[in-house]
Amino acid sequence: MTERMWNNHEMRSSYDVVIIGGGAHGLATAYYLAKNHGITNIAVIEQKFIGYGGSGRNTAILRSNYRTEEGILFYDQSLKLYEDLAQELDYNLMFSQQGHFTLGHSTASMQALTTRAAYNRALGVNSTILDPPEIKKMLPEIDISNHPRYPIMGALYHPPGGIIRHDAVVWSYARGADQRGVHIHQLTEVQDILVENGEVRGVKTNRGTIHCKQVVSCVAGWSSEICKMVGIKLPLVTHPLQALVTTDYKPWLHHVVVSSTLHIYLSQTDRGELVCGNGIDHYPHYGMRSTLGFLESYAAHLLELFPILHNVTVQRQWAGLCDMTPDYSPIISMVDDVDGFYINCGWGTWGFKGSPASGWNTAQMVAERKTPDMIAAFRHDRYVKNRLVGEKAAASVGN
Amino acid sequence: MPKVLVVAETKNGELKKPTLELLSLAKSMNLQAESVLIGKEVSSQADLLAGYGSGKVYVADDAGLEIYNTSKYTTLVADAVGQSGATQVWLTSSETGRDLTPRVAARMGVGALSDVTELEIDGDNITATRPCMATKLVQQCRFTKDGLRVISIRAGAYEAEEASPQTADTVSLSIPEGDARVEVRDIQVEESNEIELNEASIVVSVGRGTGGTEGCDFVKPLAGEMGAAFGASRAVCDAGWMPHKHQVGQTGTVVSPDFYFAFGISGAIQHLAGMSGSKVIVAINKDAEAPIFKVADYGIVGDLFKAVPVFQEEVAKIKN
Amino acid sequence: MEIIVPIRQVPDVALNIRVNEGKVVEDGVSFVISSWDETAIEGALQMTEELGGEVTLLGIGPERVSEALRKGLAMGAHKAIHVLYEEGQTDSFGYAKIMAKVMEGRNYDLILTGKQAQDTDAGLTASMLAEFLDLPQVTNIIRFSDLAVDGMTLYRKGDHGTEVIGIKLPAVVTVNDSLNEPRLASMRGIMMAKKKPMETLSPSDLGMGAEELGLQGSMTEVLKFEKPESRKEGERFEGDETETVPMAIQKLVSEAKLAV
Numbered sequence A: 001m002t003e004r005m006w007n008n009h010e011m012r013s014s015y016d017v018v019i020i021g022g023g024a025h026g027l028a029t030a031y032y033l034a035k036n037h038g039i040t041n042i043a044v045i046e047q048k049f050i051g052y053g054g055s056g057r058n059t060a061i062l063r064s065n066y067r068t069e070e071g072i073l074f075y076d077q078s079l080k081l082y083e084d085l086a087q088e089l090d091y092n093l094m095f096s097q098q099g100h101f102t103l104g105h106s107t108a109s110m111q112a113l114t115t116r117a118a119y120n121r122a123l124g125v126n127s128t129i130l131d132p133p134e135i136k137k138m139l140p141e142i143d144i145s146n147h148p149r150y151p152i153m154g155a156l157y158h159p160p161g162g163i164i165r166h167d168a169v170v171w172s173y174a175r176g177a178d179q180r181g182v183h184i185h186q187l188t189e190v191q192d193i194l195v196e197n198g199e200v201r202g203v204k205t206n207r208g209t210i211h212c213k214q215v216v217s218c219v220a221g222w223s224s225e226i227c228k229m230v231g232i233k234l235p236l237v238t239h240p241l242q243a244l245v246t247t248d249y250k251p252w253l254h255h256v257v258v259s260s261t262l263h264i265y266l267s268q269t270d271r272g273e274l275v276c277g278n279g280i281d282h283y284p285h286y287g288m289r290s291t292l293g294f295l296e297s298y299a300a301h302l303l304e305l306f307p308i309l310h311n312v313t314v315q316r317q318w319a320g321l322c323d324m325t326p327d328y329s330p331i332i333s334m335v336d337d338v339d340g341f342y343i344n345c346g347w348g349t350w351g352f353k354g355s356p357a358s359g360w361n362t363a364q365m366v367a368e369r370k371t372p373d374m375i376a377a378f379r380h381d382r383y384v385k386n387r388l389v390g391e392k393a394a395a396s397v398g399n
Numbered sequence B: 001m002p003k004v005l006v007v008a009e010t011k012n013g014e015l016k017k018p019t020l021e022l023l024s025l026a027k028s029m030n031l032q033a034e035s036v037l038i039g040k041e042v043s044s045q046a047d048l049l050a051g052y053g054s055g056k057v058y059v060a061d062d063a064g065l066e067i068y069n070t071s072k073y074t075t076l077v078a079d080a081v082g083q084s085g086a087t088q089v090w091l092t093s094s095e096t097g098r099d100l101t102p103r104v105a106a107r108m109g110v111g112a113l114s115d116v117t118e119l120e121i122d123g124d125n126i127t128a129t130r131p132c133m134a135t136k137l138v139q140q141c142r143f144t145k146d147g148l149r150v151i152s153i154r155a156g157a158y159e160a161e162e163a164s165p166q167t168a169d170t171v172s173l174s175i176p177e178g179d180a181r182v183e184v185r186d187i188q189v190e191e192s193n194e195i196e197l198n199e200a201s202i203v204v205s206v207g208r209g210t211g212g213t214e215g216c217d218f219v220k221p222l223a224g225e226m227g228a229a230f231g232a233s234r235a236v237c238d239a240g241w242m243p244h245k246h247q248v249g250q251t252g253t254v255v256s257p258d259f260y261f262a263f264g265i266s267g268a269i270q271h272l273a274g275m276s277g278s279k280v281i282v283a284i285n286k287d288a289e290a291p292i293f294k295v296a297d298y299g300i301v302g303d304l305f306k307a308v309p310v311f312q313e314e315v316a317k318i319k320n
Numbered sequence C: 001m002e003i004i005v006p007i008r009q010v011p012d013v014a015l016n017i018r019v020n021e022g023k024v025v026e027d028g029v030s031f032v033i034s035s036w037d038e039t040a041i042e043g044a045l046q047m048t049e050e051l052g053g054e055v056t057l058l059g060i061g062p063e064r065v066s067e068a069l070r071k072g073l074a075m076g077a078h079k080a081i082h083v084l085y086e087e088g089q090t091d092s093f094g095y096a097k098i099m100a101k102v103m104e105g106r107n108y109d110l111i112l113t114g115k116q117a118q119d120t121d122a123g124l125t126a127s128m129l130a131e132f133l134d135l136p137q138v139t140n141i142i143r144f145s146d147l148a149v150d151g152m153t154l155y156r157k158g159d160h161g162t163e164v165i166g167i168k169l170p171a172v173v174t175v176n177d178s179l180n181e182p183r184l185a186s187m188r189g190i191m192m193a194k195k196k197p198m199e200t201l202s203p204s205d206l207g208m209g210a211e212e213l214g215l216q217g218s219m220t221e222v223l224k225f226e227k228p229e230s231r232k233e234g235e236r237f238e239g240d241e242t243e244t245v246p247m248a249i250q251k252l253v254s255e256a257k258l259a260v
């Protein structure tokens, strides 16, 4: 075979750690286990191919201007890891920190954005409030008149936010893990998890059983299925999220723009395409189908913000699955009843930006068998203990 | 008793192989067959039709029938059906057949099954298998009402037996006026003595990987040396590197030769749908990920510009 | 020029298509406009851009077909007719009969559509429609010229070359995908599509009874679908062409009995 970025290996009958899911979170976890903790006898098991899930379908917006202390610190760590990642993995990730606008269209949303800016700055994250003329200076094509249904009243501007090449992140984590001895098994589906006396013993796959003492589930939208195998119920609901990309245009949009009121966000890639998305589809569903309804509402809302875009043509649309939690925060957690089983999920519509910090901390949790402080708030049992992380405002359409 | 009327097709006054395949099929099924022969200076072919088992041959030989004409051909076939009392009409799924099949069926007030690759006949019950969904699936169909059965059959689906001419029993058809609203003016042909794509047992085809007309011309001599027909992908024809008549695929000619050589063809779905019936597929492509390799029996990952001269040497060796 | 473009909504054949107990599994299938019909829409738009007039789309089938029609409207077609048809399996003959009914009393110069549908790959409906309407037909065109309100020149890809055909309108014409590259819908087009007129008709609005619909109105039926035995990838040869080519040819001769 021609040379790949990672190798195909024979599947061993046992590994120290099995990671389920070849998305950015699973691969980052494998990479940091090997790099930070010297644990390399690891298998990443992927049912289809690397990046088949949300990691290959997202719109790659990165930012850290969250609302809660837990969220801000976690995503700030993630963003900082992203800043050095291209060099560390020796791979061009096309990370462009072009700045991120969250538009406010009502007094209530301006208040919320102002609070966020204050929290962000208190924790050292660069965020400011801009008024419409300031917005217009940076986004000359935007309509700040009071004609639209939802006039723009201001924006939260977050300079370190931006976009990255999502496939490159996935591939480079895979290559980095592979180079350190991790085995990546594609087209391998985990069908059951073997537990004896409350301890993990291995996983059953369509290609045979693998013995191991530690299993990490990084399957995002498929998490409920995996957790069922060990008898854990999580308050996750899977929703499809759609996105589209237009044909290429000369560069004109130099920042990421998000409007949660209009349910849209967009950015322009280096190639010139506009990458666009909106809120989740309003019904839980496991299908990854793109719909005309999405296109229609997206077009209407987009033209409200940027009337000059009426001739822009749509090249392709697609959908992915999002594992939504009630508090719009992730679950990164050990499980008391099943020793050696770790859950990493609840990444919803915003989890790609969390991949490095998620991998870093999950790796530490697996290696040390205890929860790092950084992710203490993201335990799975917070829902029964009523300790939710109130991140809804900042996460919903924010991606 | 079922009786088949085969609509014969000719090129340059000679019968085309798919027509002979249809007569051979009728014979192998012990079906009584007659045929209708339409064109300019084609009468001489009636004897070969008879040799292949055709009973009466209904002939329309006229200068005005040189180029295909929907209206005239439909009238002639309908006339022959009437005179012969045939219960089935078989056509080939050539461009002529594709145009004529539905029109003849509708003229006779019946339905049709097109592009059939497998036919089972039990008295008047017919079950036909045909590819669909860009050959991703096949479907089994049947006629549900009484009446004439109009069927087009894919070239190469059945073999033509060897046969020699016999004196034919011919009936002359009267030449219709044709529809005044349509004027078939001309046919633009690139003169050649090349082998027809859907008759060849070897096809050598080129794709975008040739990079242009020059690249196509670089591969073309190999086709000649192998006694192969020369094909091309849609990308090549649309770019004007090769004339459209070379196009292999669902929109061009559907081929099922014994050997299909794909040089620099990536294998878009409509191309695959037009050649995946080939017995043996050989793909030559620089891109190891090209979808064509998924259907190739022999896949050579390499540069076609380096591979073609080696092919030529090796073919010359075999010939000696 | 008034053009009616019958379009068909089909499963996207570029994706995996599953069969269960002889039937195509619709769940999870994404439906698109048959690609040849998209070419026809583009062709019709180009004609009306030159000569004026409107493009009317015609779709027959269940509710979901309205999505295909709206996509065609988003490309720029002016209006659409949806025959809301839930009668299930119907063959080309049956569809052509319904279309002929729709055309009754309508004013059109041209019926332009794809040379075949991407799901059935049958290529029968348009010519049957032409016969039912007693109109001339030209199928499989790759070019048109000399556009005028009462006629045009068409270039048909025939067996032995490109046939040049002058035609008087009205007529039925089908297109080969070499005719053009269909345009993508623009954002404005997508929005405007919602406001364009869509006429929804039921078979009974067309005066058609049960005996003309579904299998009863058909002349043929599909008994079952199957996955053909898929070709498996054979042997790969990688390396220097001077070595791989002779190796492959040797195998072609010895295993596959290639003779030249």
Ligand SMILES: Cc1cc2nc3c(=O)[nH]c(=O)nc-3n(C[C@H](O)[C@H](O)[C@H](O)COP(=O)(O)OP(=O)(O)OC[C@H]3O[C@@H](n4cnc5c(N)ncnc54)[C@H](O)[C@@H]3O)c2cc1C
Residues within 6 Å of the ligand: A020, A021, A022, A023, A024, A025, A026, A045, A046, A047, A048, A049, A050, A051, A052, A053, A054, A055, A056, A057, A058, A059, A060, A061, A062, A188, A189, A190, A191, A218, A219, A220, A221, A222, A241, A242, A243, A277, A318, A319, A320, A321, A322, A345, A347, A348, A349, A350, A351, A352, A353, A354, A399
């Ligand atoms: C349209 C869209 C836009 C988005 N935009 C953004 C954005 O701009 N910014 C942002 O930060 N986030 C965004 N997200 C969210 C982000 O994509 C996800 O949160 C993130 O990619 C999750 O990564 P993951 O590695 O956890 O899961 P995934 O990438 O989904 O990987 C899970 C993998 O597990 C595999 N798997 C499942 N079950 C099994 C099994 N039984 N056995 C083996 N393997 C299995 C799957 O095949 C899959 O490859 C977006 C999501 C979508 C759908």
